[in-house]
Amino acid sequence: MKKAIVAMSGGVDSSVAAYLMKKAGYDCIGVTMKLFSSGDVGVRESKCCSLEDTEDAKSVAKAVGIPHYVFNFSDKFKAEVIDRFITAYEHGLTPNPCIDCNRYLKFGELFRRADELGCEYIATGHYAKIEPDNGTGRYLLKKSDNSAKDQSYVLYAMTQEQLRRTVFPLGKLSKAQTREIAADRGFVNSEKRESQDICFVQNESYSDFIARYTGHRRAPGNFTDISGNILGRHKGITNYTVGQRKGLGIAMGTPKYVVSINPDNNTVILGEEKDLYSKTVKMKNINLIPFDNISEPVRVKAKVRYRAPEQWATAVQTGGDEIELTFDEPQRAVTKGQAAVMYDGDTVVGGGTII
Amino acid sequence: MNVYADNAATTRMSETAVNAMLPYMRDIYGNPSSLHTAGQKAAEALLTAREDIAACIGADPKEIYFTSGGSEADNQAIVSAAAKGRSKGKKHIISTAFEHHAVLHTLKKLEKYGFEIELLDVGRTGTVTAEQVESAVRDDTCLVTVMYANNEIGSVMPVAEIGAVCREKGIPFHTDAVQAAGHIPINVKSQNIDMLSLSAHKFHGPKGIGVLYARKGIPLVSIIEGGAQERGKRAGTENIPAIAGMAAALKEAIANIETNAAKVTGLRDRLIAGLSKIPHCVLNGDPVNRLPGNAHFCFEGIEGESLLLLLDSKGISASSGSACTSGSLDPSHVMLAIGHSHEIAHGSLRLTLSAENTKEQIDYMIAEIPKVVEYLRNMSPLWRDKITGKKQFIL
Numbered sequence: 001m002k003k004a005i006v007a008m009s010g011g012v013d014s015s016v017a018a019y020l021m022k023k024a025g026y027d028c029i030g031v032t033m034k035l036f037s038s039g040d041v042g043v044r045e046s047k048c049c050s051l052e053d054t055e056d057a058k059s060v061a062k063a064v065g066i067p068h069y070v071f072n073f074s075d076k077f078k079a080e081v082i083d084r085f086i087t088a089y090e091h092g093l094t095p096n097p098c099i100d101c102n103r104y105l106k107f108g109e110l111f112r113r114a115d116e117l118g119c120e121y122i123a124t125g126h127y128a129k130i131e132p133d134n135g136t137g138r139y140l141l142k143k144s145d146n147s148a149k150d151q152s153y154v155l156y157a158m159t160q161e162q163l164r165r166t167v168f169p170l171g172k173l174s175k176a177q178t179r180e181i182a183a184d185r186g187f188v189n190s191e192k193r194e195s196q197d198i199c200f201v202q203n204e205s206y207s208d209f210i211a212r213y214t215g216h217r218r219a220p221g222n223f224t225d226i227s228g229n230i231l232g233r234h235k236g237i238t239n240y241t242v243g244q245r246k247g248l249g250i251a252m253g254t255p256k257y258v259v260s261i262n263p264d265n266n267t268v269i270l271g272e273e274k275d276l277y278s279k280t281v282k283m284k285n286i287n288l289i290p291f292d293n294i295s296e297p298v299r300v301k302a303k304v305r306y307r308a309p310e311q312w313a314t315a316v317q318t319g320g321d322e323i324e325l326t327f328d329e330p331q332r333a334v335t336k337g338q339a340a341v342m343y344d345g346d347t348v349v350g351g352g353t354i355i
Numbered sequence: 356m357n358v359y360a361d362n363a364a365t366t367r368m369s370e371t372a373v374n375a376m377l378p379y380m381r382d383i384y385g386n387p388s389s390l391h392t393a394g395q396k397a398a399e400a401l402l403t404a405r406e407d408i409a410a411c412i413g414a415d416p417k418e419i420y421f422t423s424g425g426s427e428a429d430n431q432a433i434v435s436a437a438a439k440g441r442s443k444g445k446k447h448i449i450s451t452a453f454e455h456h457a458v459l460h461t462l463k464k465l466e467k468y469g470f471e472i473e474l475l476d477v478g479r480t481g482t483v484t485a486e487q488v489e490s491a492v493r494d495d496t497c498l499v500t501v502m503y504a505n506n507e508i509g510s511v512m513p514v515a516e517i518g519a520v521c522r523e524k525g526i527p528f529h530t531d532a533v534q535a536a537g538h539i540p541i542n543v544k545s546q547n548i549d550m551l552s553l554s555a556h557k558f559h560g561p562k563g564i565g566v567l568y569a570r571k572g573i574p575l576v577s578i579i580e581g582g583a584q585e586r587g588k589r590a591g592t593e594n595i596p597a598i599a600g601m602a603a604a605l606k607e608a609i610a611n612i613e614t615n616a617a618k619v620t621g622l623r624d625r626l627i628a629g630l631s632k633i634p635h636c637v638l639n640g641d642p643v644n645r646l647p648g649n650a651h652f653c654f655e656g657i658e659g660e661s662l663l664l665l666l667d668s669k670g671i672s673a674s675s676g677s678a679c680t681s682g683s684l685d686p687s688h689v690m691l692a693i694g695h696s697h698e699i700a701h702g703s704l705r706l707t708l709s710a711e712n713t714k715e716q717i718d719y720m721i722a723e724i725p726k727v728v729e730y731l732r733n734m735s736p737l738w739r740d741k742i743t744g745k746k747q748f749i750l
Binding site: 069071072075112113115116117 | 658660661664665686697701731734736
């Protein structure tokens with residue numbers, strides 16, 4: 001029988017994924033990844049990764065009829081996710097830690113454990129689909145049938161090996177269908193509310209989290225305009241992100257936006273709405289899925305953050321690990337550190353980190 | 356082959372203990388506080404159990420308080436000594452860095468109320484000395500609490516010597532003897548112990564029952580308020596079946612303590628000798644002064660979690676450390692206290708034996724464990740870095 005690890009967070013999606021895997025005939029092991037100690041990151045015990053979520057996962061595993069274990073990944077999560085998150089902010093970037101967590105934890109460390117335990121497959125509760133491309137023999141990552149929940153954006157970094165060995169049982173379901181299955185099976189978490197935002201930062205700003213976690217606050221510095229004229233003082237660069245208008249504490253005649261952050265001279269540059277638009281976006285740390293390289297310019301639809309709408313662009317590979325996207329229309333508030341992800345219809349072409 | 360090697364987590368109940376409990380579930384089910392015959396029979400059982408347990412540790416029956424287990428006993432002992440200390444303006448408490456969480460978390464709570472907690476260093480072998488305690492003592496010390504034997508690495512502390520220091524200085528001395536009771540001889544009088552915690556399920560008794568011994572003259576504060584059970588120090592109808600089972604189990608353990616200890620020590624030493632041949636591993640805990648059944652190793656380059664699952668699939672029930680911490684899964688505070696890095700701490704394996712284990716089981720573990728360790732090392736990128744010289748070996 002095909003052996004699989006199901007990553008079970010204690011939430012409704014991964015619970016239903018476990019049920020569907022068992023039903024599909026896999027020999028399943030439920031695993032809850034402990035990613036951090038609530039005390040360390042200042043999250044209340046009732047939140048994500050808490051003992052309560054672990055209990056929920058255990059209860060569902062029992063209902064499904066599969067063994068359940070908790071594995072401690074907190075050292076790896078700190079090194080690969082939290083530390084990267086902090087370093088990025090300190091360099092004036094706005095990172096997406098969920099992508100790092102998928103890349104290094106769920107499809108990195110967890111695969112290593114799967115190997116140790118003799119499991120060929122890993123299943124998660126993501127809303128996305130994996131399909132073989134019969135022409136090339138490669139595996140394709142596709143959007144969920146339910147576009148409202150589609151999570152393919154945060155999965156763009158998956159390698160061919162990872163795609164071959166991963167199962168997304170919820171790829172064709174809507175959230176409502178998932179909840180219905182959970183309720184039918186009597187899972188304890190069928191009505192549990194959706195997890196929001198970044199799991200390790202709750203009830204505080206990112207900047208407060210970084211200050212508390214690292215033990216030091218970033219020094220205040222100058223707001224300047226695009227020409228370098230000083231407009232006022234900022235509270236430390238980790239408080240700001242590109243496109244931000246609120247909370248600048250600056251009164252000017254016209255609305256001012258953060259247009260860029262310069263960590264080298266500790267400056268936050270403000271501008272007008274029009275200064276936020278750019279047509280070209282460069283990315284590194286690239287991953288391509290249907291092919292290894294882009295040999296000639298390709299037309300794609302791309303998005304520059306999770307919730308941004310897709311826009312037409314032309315992608316050119318400008319280096320071994322660099323792609324340049326030229327959008328048909330200028331894009332608002334393209335933010336360094338976020339991921340740009342490219343699509344061909346429902347198929348993920350690939351993506352990278354915006355530089 | 357099935358091998359249960361997690362006796363520090365809990366033990367199988369002995370037939371003697373099970374049989375001692377049954378009458379109090381089926382026939383003699385009265386409430387010991389009731390006046391009628393049914394109640395009085397239960398009260399007799401309570402009295403007998405108290406006498407039996409007192410005799411096993413050299414105490415007076417009036418010094419025995421039944422609790423829900425070791426954790427409650429630890430909580431009550433510490434909170435009681437702290438309350439007494441506070442009334443005299445004493446706020447300094449001495450303990451060790453590798454106590455059970457029932458002790459450490461209680462102390463942490465007291466810290467919030469203004470107590471000053473001093474945790475003694477336990478060194479690489481995981482022991483403290485009476486001299487360390489003596490030099491830590493201050494005029495405002497209101498409690499010394501040092502475990503009898505460590506639950507993870509099995510080191511046995513010089514309890515009698517520490518007790519002597521405390522008695523001389525007039526400071527109450529509590530010891531968490533949950534891992535020791537029933538396995539190594541305890542005498543609260545000759546060892547100068549003022550308070551002691553024990554738990555039945557660690558010596559083949561039932562779960563959910565334990566004892567706090569408190570020497571006459573040591574005031575106790577009740578943590579559970581209600582009726583006047585346990586002389587007003589622990590409310591709630593007594594769990595008579597469990598108490599009878601605990602008394603029977605402890606009596607049996609004490610009657611056989613020498614033969615069991617000799618047998619289990621022999622098995623343990625065979626296991627330690629066999630597993631010590633694995634390269635890049637270390638035996639944790641005091642090699643000489645250790646619990647008869649404890650063997651605890653760290654293996655470099657592997658994750659304890661995978662090791663345990665693979666051993667389980669081979670029928671070997673083992674643990675990476677304390678069962679109580681698996682809910683939190685942080686690297687063991689005991690491993691960190693004896694100076695291991697997180698990396699090494701994650702590769703822990705605790706095998707804890709009882710007299711029910713056999714030589715064949717030990718040989719099976721000696722044959723299987725090295726194979727699993729090697730298998731996991733061969734899959735580990737960290738291990739690859741070490742054998743190719745990219746990273747240094749620690750062990």
